Amino acid sequence: MSITNQIHVLIQNYHSNIRMHGSYMLCRAKRTEGISLVNSLAWNMSLKECEELRLKNCSCKAYANLDIRNGGSGCLLWFADLVDLVVLQMGGQDLYIRVAALVLDHVEKNKHFGHKNQVIIIVCSAILLMVMLAAGLICMQDETKKGRKEDMELPIFDLTIISNATDNFASNKKLGEDQTKSKLLDWCMCHNIIGGIVRGLLYLHEDSRLRIIHRDLKVSNILLNNNMNPKISDFGLVIAFGGDQTEANANRIVGTYGYMPPEYAKYGHFLVKTYVFSFGVLVLEIVSRKKNKEFCNFGQCLNLLGYAWRLWIEDRPTELIDEFLILGDSCILFEVLRYIHVGLLCVQQRPEDRPNISSVVLMLSSGNSLPNPGQPGFYTEKAPLAEHYSSRKLEASSTNEITFTLLEAR
Structure with missing residues (x-):
């Protein structure tokens, strides 16, 4: 128109x-x-x-x-x-x-109402959107709290079920106490685990953009997947060295005793190759299947590191090896002894005597001759407890007496 x-x-x-x-x-x-x-x-x-x-x-x-x-x-x-x-x-x-005034007023009113309706629609839409967002946030918080609550709740088992599962709490049913299970972890698997750990440390110490020092390397922080491939975990205590930095001091000592090198445990001082010490402890623990922190040789009161070093200098290192690890295979025995040798080199008292991680990789993968290991860290030899108590019997002693008087009423 x-x-x-x-x-x-x-x-x-x-x-x-x-x-x-x-x-x-x-x-x-x-x-x-x-x-x-x-x-x-x-x-x-x-x-x-x-x-x-x-x-x-x-x-x-x-x-x-x-x-x-x-x-x-x-x-x-x-x-x-x-x-x-x-x-x-x-x-x-x-x-x-x-x-016409009537029509014009009607048109103006329609314009006014249209603008007013538009404002109302925008405000209502904004309020609805805010309500939906608030409801979504509340639902997310409820789900998070519910998940945390489920994670914190531990399963409850009847005592009868636990007793039946553990043969009435037999000692051989404790975790790690069943010696027959050790046969499942042969030297081939141990060799693969140690190799994976040292490759991971090589990447952290030398191949990554920053030099990463783990500070809590221990057996429980080594995870194994279905193929028994190791993964270093728990990086909550790591520190990073930048550029050409090779050493630093810590204001607070963190980590696990038994795996800390002596210069760090005593003075908070650590180097790039300080935690080669922790790797050496891991190697000796895997070969002997004993924990350094819990081990004690009652004949000489040595920890695992001191005991391994004494066996080495006395030409008896085979006594450190777990009996189920090699099962009489002489070829495997030679390789295990080399790993013990490298482990002892890693746990030496002086940091400058320890090899760096790239040298450790070369030592484990080649047949080159190795230097003799020095005294390990935290090496202390104490007199046996029996001799200590027997010597006290020879000392002069005196007897003190005291009299008590009890009064009773008649």
């Missing part, structure tokens, strides 16, 4: 609206932009004067400026139907059309 027909229908609707509702039509105007105008005119009148003239005659249906140059001048009035209007894409001028 053309703009002329639209305006014509609009004006007819205004008149129809007046007849139907009996409303009084006020002489108000609505501006329509971009219209080409052709009609009777009056020169020498401003737009304001044209509007005043239109207000005096309510039969006037529209008005506009005759000349839009220099702010506009002249007055063009329409008293008949608007049938000669053309909408231009560019240019044109403003046309002021008479609109």
